[in-house]
Amino acid sequence: MRIAMRIALAASAALLALGTAQAQEKVLKIGTEGAYPPFNNLTADGKLEGFDVDIAQALCDEMKVKCEFIAQDWDGIIPALQAGKFDAIIASMSITPERMEKVDFTNKYYNTPPAIAAPKDSDIKGVTKEDLAGKTIGVQASTTHFNYSTATYTDSTVKPYPTAQEYQLDLANGRLDAVNDDIVVLSQWLDSPDGACCKLIGAIKPVVEIHGPGAGIAIRKGETALRDQFNAAIDAIRANGKYKEINDKYFKFDVYGGDS
Amino acid sequence: MQSVWTLLSWGSEGWLDDIAYGALVTVCLALATLPVGLLIGFLIALAKQSSERSLRLAGDIYTTIFRGLPELLTLFLVFFGAQIGIQQAVRLFNPEATVEVNSFVSGMIALGVVFSSYASEVFLSAFRAIPQGQYEGGFAVGLSKAQTMRLVVLPQLIRIALPGLANLWLILLKDTSLVSAIGLTDILRQAGVAARVTKHAFLFFGVAALIYLALAIVSSIGISAIERWVGKQEAHR
Amino acid sequence: MxxxxxxxxxxxxxxxxxxxxxxxxxxxxxxxxxxxxxxxxxxxxxxxAWNTELFQKYAPGYVSGIGITLSLVGISIVVGAILSVPIAYGRMSRNPVIAGLAYAYVYFFRGTPLLAQAFLVYYGFGSFRPELDAVGLWWFFREAFNCAIFAFSLNTAAYQAEILRGAIQSVPKGQWEGAASLGLHKLQTLRKIILPQALIVALRPYGNEVILMIKGSAIVAIITVYDLMGITRLTYSRTFDFQSYLWAAIIYLLIVETLRHAIDWIERRITRHLKR
CATH class of the missing domain: 1.20.5 (Single alpha-helices involved in coiled-coils or other helix-helix interfaces)
Incomplete structure (x- = not known):
């Protein structure tokens, strides 16, 4: 019994030592989702790629720190940040008042409007509540789009999905009448062979209280030093052309949006 | 559209290597959980067949909780709860320290407690199948309590408990699929990523199901080998 | 020492x-x-951590989640019970083809995770929409809830078939022979003599199966059925308040414990005649 106790103690001490040793190496760990192309997604060889990932890498280079990327499911991404599994979320997360109660945000690093997509033979004419009455709308759970849909389309059934790719599957096979997500994400998908089933109905005018001023980098509350570093780095890559280079690699227009 | 064989090929184009890695994670997780679950389960069974009422009560509370909660919920409780809890406890001593309870360890703990609560029942009924005379016999030939347990009771216990434990192993193997929900890249998660990216859902989930089936078949063969071996040990006596 | x-x-x-x-x-x-x-x-x-506003906002969701969990399990158990009869019959059949098929069915559904089966039905069948449309089954598989029922029923049918088989085989052969010598035919024997005895044996495994289904049903949250677990995850992902999980844990424990005690009570009732 006593020997078993001692082994258990030694093992737990080793675990703790491992934990503290990792902290001292000063690697900035970045959490992202990996299921939200073109912003972030996983390739067949298990690597993360996309606009968010490239921007994050550029920011890390600018800040002269070593960065490590961690893929985390969307609905657990803020708890994982709080629990210390990584130090920042760079995953197209909109800056909203609801989230700001739990985490701090940097300034936005892009801002694109939301939109509605539907099958090509759909009779949906517009994006208002009346246009979508009685329809089933797919959204990704715990996103601004979910909040907007449940608040706006009260005559429709709003179905939350764990990732964007899953509602895409269900829109393509006809389980859904429409989906609501970021216009860039939808357009990219509609342009791909998988999105051949469907078309864009139209953009939605963003509501600041729900959609916020754009996508920012989330960090744990009170870590102002890290936030200031990120903000400075965002300004720097905007100024030195690195941002434009990445922007043009993915998009034909400027995703940064107007100054707000 | 790529052909099925490209999708299932090895390398950067195909997904077979990713799914194989997932299978490795699944097997490692199950193997790492097994000793933890067996040890805790045995200790709980000892407590539950003790003559001390408070020990029995403590053991019963443990099994009631972990057999009553859905495995998925236990996993989330450990993954989100334990991390925050341990973090706060450690910060009391060292405010700089970060403790990483990663999804592998969370999975191990959660599956381990679930496994142990079922294993304790298997051990308990095995204990009950051993006649009191075996203990008395042990004392009669001058063995201490620990020696009686180790030399007389345990060998019989393992033999009686083996079928039940084998069954629990098969359940454990399937339950590891739940860790895909907390981001561990096991078989099912890798299959899910492949299905989402390639849109060939039936193909990849079908492959995942077949791998689980193969693991179950291999386990069954292994288990019957162990059972034969234990049976032979018994015959030698 | x-x-x-x-x-x-x-x-x-x-x-x-x-x-x-x-x-x-x-x-x-x-x-x-x-x-x-x-x-x-x-x-x-x-x-x-009590927060009345939060409670008012999310409690109705939990109630509907419990309803979905219970109806999902209830329907699946009943459908599974009906399906389990031919499977159990197949397992006991002397025809090697029928016995083999039944064995393969049981082995597949008991050897693979329920989660994988649910994915296979929901997303896998989803990719066969044109074919399903052609045979007029798509309306059924369009709904996630129906897909869950489908997967769960097939799964529990495999387990229930094994319970049924074990229980029927636990009745000594002499009972069949005795009934035959009294001139009862096979179906009568099964209904009047074998099943009443087998059900006593099967009650506890059946009860455990219901409990396992209630716990197992938590996974439907992943295929967009918002049962108790699904509502919990949704609530947590909006509030990031850990108590949403704790409440779910308490509710699940209450359901499972109530069931367990109910089964104990029923077992005591129907085995009264066996007590001395």
Whole structure:
């Protein structure tokens, strides 16, 4: 019994030592989702790629720190940040008042409007509540789009999905009448062979209280030093052309949006 | 559209290597959980067949909780709860320290407690199948309590408990699929990523199901080998 | 163990029952106190974290989640029970083809995770929409809830078939022979003599199967059915408040414990005639 106790103690001490040793190496760990192309997604060889990932890498280079990327499911991404599994979320997360109660945000690093997509033979004419009455709308759970849909389309059934790719599957096979997500994400998908089933109905005018001023980098509350570093780095890559280079690699227009 | 064989090929184009890695994670997780679950389960069974009422009560509370909660919920409780809890406890001593309870360890703990609560029942009924005379016999030939347990009771216990434990192993193997929900890249998660990216859902989930089936078949063969071996040990006596 | 204790033990007498504060008792009391402490901690946390606004906003969701969980399990268990009869019959059949098919069915559904089966039905069948449309089944598989029912029913049918088979085979052969000698035909024997005895054996495994289904049903949250677990995840991902999981844990424990006690009670009722 006593020997078993001692082994258990030694093992737990080793675990703790491992934990503290990792902290001292000063690697900035970045959490992202990996299921939200073109912003972030996983390739067949298990690597993360996309606009968010490239921007994050550029920011890390600018800040002269070593960065490590961690893929985390969307609905657990803020708890994982709080629990210390990584130090920042760079995953197209909109800056909203609801989230700001739990985490701090940097300034936005892009801002694109939301939109509605539907099958090509759909009779949906517009994006208002009346246009979508009685329809089933797919959204990704715990996103601004979910909040907007449940608040706006009260005559429709709003179905939350764990990732964007899953509602895409269900829109393509006809389980859904429409989906609501970021216009860039939808357009990219509609342009791909998988999105051949469907078309864009139209953009939605963003509501600041729900959609916020754009996508920012989330960090744990009170870590102002890290936030200031990120903000400075965002300004720097905007100024030195690195941002434009990445922007043009993915998009034909400027995703940064107007100054707000 | 790529052909099925490209999708299932090895390398950067195909997904077979990713799914194989997932299978490795699944097997490692199950193997790492097994000793933890067996040890805790045995200790709980000892407590539950003790003559001390408070020990029995403590053991019963443990099994009631972990057999009553859905495995998925236990996993989330450990993954989100334990991390925050341990973090706060450690910060009391060292405010700089970060403790990483990663999804592998969370999975191990959660599956381990679930496994142990079922294993304790298997051990308990095995204990009950051993006649009191075996203990008395042990004392009669001058063995201490620990020696009686180790030399007389345990060998019989393992033999009686083996079928039940084998069954629990098969359940454990399937339950590891739940860790895909907390981001561990096991078989099912890798299959899910492949299905989402390639849109060939039936193909990849079908492959995942077949791998689980193969693991179950291999386990069954292994288990019957162990059972034969234990049976032979018994015959030698 | 020290040497002096060894010699004391070698006297041929079993150890006395413990009295006073034995090591076991200290450990036992310590553990019970630890559990009590954790229980009090949980209650204290839930009271301190109580938020009426939050409760009013999310409690209705939990209630509907419980409803979905219970109806999902209820329907699946009944459908599974009906399906299990031919499968159990197949398992006991002397025809090697039928027995083999039934065995393969049972092996597949018991050998693969329920989660994988649910994915296979929901997303896998989803990719066969044109084919399903052609045979007029798509309306059924369009709904996630129906897909869950489909997967769960097939799964529990495999387990229930094994329970049924085990229970029928546990009735001694002499009962069949006795009934045959009284001139009862096979179906009558099964209904009047074998099943009543088999059901007593099967009650506990059936009860366990229901409990396993309730716990297993938590995975439907992943295929967009918002049952108790799904609502919990949704609530957590909006509020990031850990109590959403704790409430779900309490509700699941209550459901499972109620069921367990109900099964105990039924078992005591129907085995009254066996007590001496």
């Amino acid at each position: 020290s040497a002096s204790m060894q010699t004391a033990d070698s006297v041929e007498r079993p150890p006395l029952p413990p009295h006073g504060w034995s090591r076991q008792r200290i450990l036992g009391y310590g553990l019970v106190v630890l559990w009590a402490f954790m229980g009090i901690g949980l209650v204290a946390y839930l009271i301190s």
